[in-house]
Amino acid sequence: MATKTSRYIPPQCEDQLVLAWLRRARESQMAHYEMADLLSKKGRVLGVPVILLTSLIGASAFTSVASQIIPSWAKILIGLLSIAAAILSSLQTFFGYADRAEKHRTSAARFGAVRRQFEKVYAKRDKGIDxxxxxxxxxxxxxxxKESLHVPASIFLRVQRDVLYVGDEDTVNTNAVQSEMSER
Incomplete structure (x- = not known):
């Protein structure tokens, strides 16, 4: 198995250390927002069919009460749809997409608050690091x-790829930011 050469160079001074932690806080913030968006989308993908199927089953049950003559194929179809709705509803509960998305949003906001504090410290570095x-x-x-949910490496690496660092300036790739903002 081939190993990749690491480009990591440990910080050589306190300024670099603050900048490294600032970057990590921002990357973590962005990764948690991306996870929240992904989980929210998965929740909708699973939730909409549950709503449609349960509505259809409810309407079918109402129709069957009104009309006693129901073809057997319709009874089988209603039964299968009922099973599918129960399975999807169970999966929705099991995966807990909405709850996990909210936890990622909370983590992202907390990482953002820490990042802003690091930015203040870094901005005042010419007066000495506190x-x-x-x-x-x-x-x-x-x-x-320790408290945040896990973010898969693939998402974290994608966030790191979309972040552009130029010299001592800490800037974000404007295309990634504009894309992120347009999705919200």
Whole structure:
């Protein structure tokens, strides 16, 4: 198995360390928002058929009460649709897409708050880094990492790919941001 050469270079000074943590907070924020969007979409994909099937079954049941003469194929179809609705509803509950999406949104917002604090520290770096503030923010990042739901590596890597860092400036690829904002 071939191994990739790591381009990671540890921070050489406190400025670089703050910038590295700022970037990680932003990448985590964006990754959690992407996960929230993905899970919300999956929830809709699973939820809409449940609504349609249960509505159809309810209407069919009402029709069957009104009309006693129902062909056997219709009874079988109604039975199969009822089973499909029950399965989809169970899957919707089991996967908990809405709950997980909300937890990712909450994590993203919390990572965003930490990122903004790191940005303040980084913006004032010419006056000296406030080591106490950095330590507090580092502890908050550690806490968030422990408390947050997992983001698959594929999503995290895609977010990192869409983020563009130029020299000492910390900028985001405007196309990725515009795309993200237009989807919200």
């Amino acid at each position: 080591s106490k503030a950095v330590e507090t923010l580092c502890q908050e990042l550690d806490k968030l990492a």
